[in-house]
Amino acid sequence: MEVNRRLFIKSCGVAMVGLGGMPSFLTRALAATPMPNGKILVVLFQRGAADGLNIVIPFAEPNYYRLRPSIAIPQPSLGKNEAAIDLDGFFGLHPSLSPLAPLYKQRQLAIVHAAGSPDNTRSHFDAQDYMESGTPGVKNTEDGWLNRHLQTQPKPNSRPFRAVTISPNLPRTLYGSAPAVALPDVRQFRVLAPSPKVEGGFEALYAQTLDGMLHGTGQETFEAIDLLRQADPARYQPQNGAVYPRGRVGQNLLQVAQLIKAKVGLEAAFVEANGWDHHVNEGGVQGQLANLLRELGEGLAAFARDLGDRMENVVVVTLSEFGRTAQENGNRGTDHGHANCMFILGGPVVGGKVYGRWPGLAPDQLNEGRDLALTTDFRTVLGELISEHLGNQNLERVFPSFSAGQKDFLGLIKT
Amino acid sequence: MDNEIIAFSCYCVKLSHFFGVDNSRQNFWGIGINMGIGNMGLADFRHLHKTLLRGPVVVALVYTFFFLFPAVAGTPTTRAFPGNLPIAELSEEEAVWHALNRLGFGPRPGDVERVRQIGLERWIEQQLDSESIDDSVMDAHLECYPTLAMSSAQLLEKYPPPQLAARQAGLSPEEYRRLRSQKQQASPNREEGRMEGETADLRRRMQTGEPSQQMMLAGPQRILAELVAVKMTRAIYSERQLQELLVDFWFNHFNVFAGKGADRWLLTSYDRDVIRPHVLGKFKDLLVATAKSPAMLFYLDNWQSADPQAFERLQQQMTERRQRLGNRFGLLGAERMRRLPPAGQQQQGQVARRRGLNENYARELMELHTLGVDGGYSQQDVTEVARAFTGWTLRAPRRAPEFYFEARLHDPNPKGVLGRKIHAGGIKDGEEVLDLLAHHPSTAKFISLKLARRFVVDEPPPVLVERMAKTFQQTDGDLRAVLRTMIYSPEFWSRESYRAKIKKPLELVASAARALGAQGDNPLPLARWIAQIGEPLYQCQPPTGYSDKAEAWVSTGALLNRMNLALALAGGRIAGTRADLPALVSVTEDAPQALDDFLNAFLGDQVSPQTRETLAIKLGESANPASLELIAGLVLGSPEFQRK
Structure with a gap:
């Protein structure tokens, strides 16, 4: 049985004042009650609008090479590394994503192409706002879709780490009334003082206060600190020989893996990958995009390897506010476009397949004559993950005024 | 009423006699009152007051008073507490703290006394x-x-966007970026070792008086960095405390996000020329100023909004003109066409894309800026208002952005807004809508509610909001008058309002710096803490602005950061800001005494006995005497200091 530490503290609050705080051995013992891991969703947002057409390449689409004379990724050919990695005879992975190819083969990785937000805006700001609030076209939604998911799945004994972002600020996706924690660095989540007495002092202050709101949140905070101390994040060693890349994306994924292994009750995590807005010199097999993809691919592969069997409960999904123009521009880059590709990675995923109807790249098939058209609403994908993976049946509250339901799901999750 | 004032005056005289204060001193009124309240407490005061009023002795005293001090009795009584302020439930001490916390960013050392000296009112x-x-x-x-x-x-010229800067320097954007990142790595202000760098920098600057390294940022980041630094500096050091709170309030009400494209270059003017001059003026002036500001036009996309028929109309006009004038002037027509404000991203060689109506501004104007979400407007009103604002756009958006009305993009047909026909024509359509909205009863109520929510309690009593809304309507939206109604309402000074608000991150950090009497010359490291506690300045993404309710600010991660901020600030570990702790205590070597002094200085002793006891026990536990830094940090990080 799980001892509820908060309840314990509440019930002996009076005694604590007299004693000047709970003996530390007792605190530690009570904190050491791990929470069984439930299902976990990790959202990775590629800010800046990633170029989906050069990430998952439609190499069998003749228009692709016509539209991108200087930045196209060559068709796969045996023994050649500088080319797309064949997935299904039509689509290929960017060669920088080679660490993900085995996961695709093992059917842990699925891809949805021509997916995204139906709103036509080409403003990064608005498009991110719409995708994070989960309400394209509606600007005044106050909370984010992931927070609404948590709101509709209330947990009576919920833990402070239900929803986490590895960043100093909460992303729009996690705004809302359900508690969510912004952790700039898992190793720094503690009272930063030379002596542990200071932490004890604050803990006692917040335990005794009659200020209900600060009392409750204070208890949760110290519970969270204890939970993390248990996990001892400073000495974390990735397992199974996983090596995370050294950039921010890799290190953030590493910290999410730490939290998952620490069994702190994590249900949702949000990770950001920045810098995808390549208007100029985007590059092809090598270059700016290739470098970002290398870190992304290595990071996701290390994450899956590190978590091993634990991936049975984990799904990672990637999002980016919109795609980029099908045709390269005059600066060997691409401008703001429309539909994009999404990656879905995890044990519960029916992978090894590129999902979604391919709209084609012929002039009359393009959105407004310039962008990859949209055939799958991102909410259909997220809705399936929330419903089939996380077991939330309140989709109409998570994505209000979005009509797609079970019948529209792509079959991304094993049932 | 007169009797009461006189009796009160007598009682002060009596007290000052009792405490041996020299009556001949010009400011004996103030001293008398201070002594009285300070030493007796409010209960005693009330008791004495009542006794005085009851017996025949009152009459006697009154007459004696008039007889002895006729000149004094005739002087204005503004220094008396509470004067015309309807304060019944709070003591003078409490009321002064309340005022300093709610109408400013909290007291600095000595402020409470100063306010009592000049009189609260x-x-x-x-x-x-x-x-x-x-x-x-x-x-x-x-x-x-x-x-x-x-x-x-000037900002765009001096701090151009990277792509433009690269072109000016004759570099490819990639080369430019590489060069800049090399430069940044060479500077001492990189993430690692930033603290040390900053401290050393500060020390050097203290000696030489030169501007901070932090401020030496060359690129467009400098604009936002300076805005943030100035906002912090004003919050901490300005004597015009209420004005600074109001600028924060109204900026947040008419929020613009610094991260949306060009807005980074537009916020300096927005803050200075649009918000600041109007915070104690008429609401309508503020509303019109925001509506015509490049920052808002850009943020809520109105600059791109056009009558969907405008394109065809223009084409037709041009064709007609070409036919009329012949081919020689056709070029001119094409040139004018090209000079229309650009329609977002344009394909090279493509004719200007057809633009349409954008409803963003119209919707937020009614929902967030004026009527409120339940203010009684429909989707049809949103569309009609958007039509009225077609043509409100920007001249030279990338060089010298400026509001300008482009008649050719304007929808010339009549509009119906909130049941009223708008058909003034041209720019007057939008102006008439603003006038209609500024004078709508829903606006009076919504603005009053938001002010009361920020300044009084999260859920203000409807009677207070109605009283404020009435003033709003009677005074043509005079914001100073509305504030005065709020402050001169008993609800502002009620026990329920007292210490009821959770400090926003900006308020917390500014109030902590003020409580410590901190001095500094680089508030940016302090501003980073505000971001970590959840309120990165000028960086609220949605048009709603930051929340004024407690729930938004009290979360696990934020609370921990609040405690860590307190420790870092009191411990002198935040570069650019210094506090002189020994100056705040009577004896430096005595921990219990220091605790008393800090509780008094930071919280006016307004802590629960349990908090005091818990702190005393915790401090007594450690073998080494607790340092002043630690004691101050615990008090600033305590639950009590999170409220105001």
């Missing part, structure tokens, strides 16, 4: 008339921030 009236307050010290602080006085055009 007079202090409030001064704050409401912010121009009358000498703020020359503040003005000197601001001289280190050159961007503050620049126009948007």
Whole structure:
């Protein structure tokens, strides 16, 4: 049985004042009650609008090479590394994503192409706002879709780490009334003082206060600190020989893996990958995009390897506010476009397949004559993950005024 | 009423006699009252007051008073507490703390006494008339921030966007970026070792008086950095405390996000020219100023909104003109066509894309800026308002952004807004809509509600909101009058309102710095803490602005950061800001005494006995005597200091 530490503290609050705080051995013992891991969703947002057409390449689409004379990724050919990695005879992975190819083969990785937000805006700001609030076209939604998911799945004994972002600020996706924690660095989540007495002092202050709101949140905070101390994040060693890349994306994924292994009750995590807005010199097999993809691919592969069997409960999904123009521009880059590709990675995923109807790249098939058209609403994908993976049946509250339901799901999750 | 004042005056005289205060001193009124309340407490005071009023002795005293001090009895009574302020439930001490916390960013050492000296009501009236307050010290602080006085055009010229800067330097964007990142790596202000770098920098600057390294940012980041630094500096050091709170409130009400494209270059002017001049003026002036500001036009996309028929109309006109004037002038027509404001991203060689109506501004104008979400408007009203604002756009958006009305994009047909026909034509359509909205009863109510929510309690009593809304309507939206109604309402001073608000991150950090009497010359490291506690300044993404309710600010991660901020600030570990702790205590070597002194200085002793006891026990536990830094940090990080 799980001892509820908060309840314990509440019930002996009076005694604590007299004693000047709970003996530390007792605190530690009570904190050491791990929470069984439930299902976990990790959202990775590629800010800046990633170029989906050069990430998952439609190499069998003749228009692709016509539209991108200087930045196209060559068709796969045996023994050649500088080319797309064949997935299904039509689509290929960017060669920088080679660490993900085995996961695709093992059917842990699925891809949805021509997916995204139906709103036509080409403003990064608005498009991110719409995708994070989960309400394209509606600007005044106050909370984010992931927070609404948590709101509709209330947990009576919920833990402070239900929803986490590895960043100093909460992303729009996690705004809302359900508690969510912004952790700039898992190793720094503690009272930063030379002596542990200071932490004890604050803990006692917040335990005794009659200020209900600060009392409750204070208890949760110290519970969270204890939970993390248990996990001892400073000495974390990735397992199974996983090596995370050294950039921010890799290190953030590493910290999410730490939290998952620490069994702190994590249900949702949000990770950001920045810098995808390549208007100029985007590059092809090598270059700016290739470098970002290398870190992304290595990071996701290390994450899956590190978590091993634990991936049975984990799904990672990637999002980016919109795609980029099908045709390269005059600066060997691409401008703001429309539909994009999404990656879905995890044990519960029916992978090894590129999902979604391919709209084609012929002039009359393009959105407004310039962008990859949209055939799958991102909410259909997220809705399936929330419903089939996380077991939330309140989709109409998570994505209000979005009509797609079970019948529209792509079959991304094993049932 | 007169009797009461007189009796009160007598009682003061009596007290000052009792405490041996020299009556001949000009300010004996103030001293008398201070002594009385300070030593007796409110209960005693009330008791004495009642006794005095009851017996025949009152009459006797009154007559004696008039007889002995006729001149004094005739002087204005503004220094008396509570004067015209309807304060019944709070003591003078409490009321002064309340005022300093709610109408400013909390007291600095000595502020409570100062306000008592000049009288609470007079202090409030001064704050409401912010121009009358000498703020020359503040003005000197601001001289280190050159961007503050620049126009948007100057900012764009001096701190051009990277792509433009690259072109000017004759580099490819990639080369330019590489060069810049090399430069940044070479500077001592990189993430690692930033603290040390900053401290050393500060020390050097203290000696030489040169501007901070932090401020030496060359690129467009400098604009936002200076805006943030100035906002912090004003919150901490300005004497015009209420004005600074109001600027924060109204900026947040008419929020613009610094991260949306060009807005980075537009916010300096927005803050300075649009928000600041109007915070104690008429609401309509503020509303019109925001509606015509490049920052808002850009943020909520109105600059791109056009009558969907405008394109065809223009084409037709041009064809006609070409036919009329022949081919020689056709070029001119094409040139004019090209000069229309650009329609977002354009394909090369493509004719200007057909543009349409954009409803963003129209919707937020009614939902967030004026009527409120339940203010009684429909989707049809949103569309009609959007039509009225077609043609409200920007001239030279990338060089010298400026509001301008482009008649050719305007929808010339009549509009129906909230049941009224708008058909003034041209720019007057939008202006008439603003006038209609500014004078709508829903607006009076919504603005009053938001003010009361920020300044009084999260869920303000409807009677207070109605009273404020009435003033709003009677005074043509005079914001100073609405504030005065709020402050002169018993609800503002009620026990329920007292210490009921959770400090926003900006308020917490500013109030902690003020409580410590901190001095500094680089508030950016302090501002980073505000971001970590959840309120990155000028970086609220949605048009709603930051929340004024407690729930938004009390979360696990934020609370921990609040405690860590307290420890870091009191411990002198935040570069650019220093506090002199020994100056705040009577004896430095005595921990219990220091605790008492800090509780008094930071919280006016307004802590629960349990908190005091818990702190005393915790401090007594450690073998080594607790340092002043630690004691101050615990008090600033305590639950009590999170409220105001």
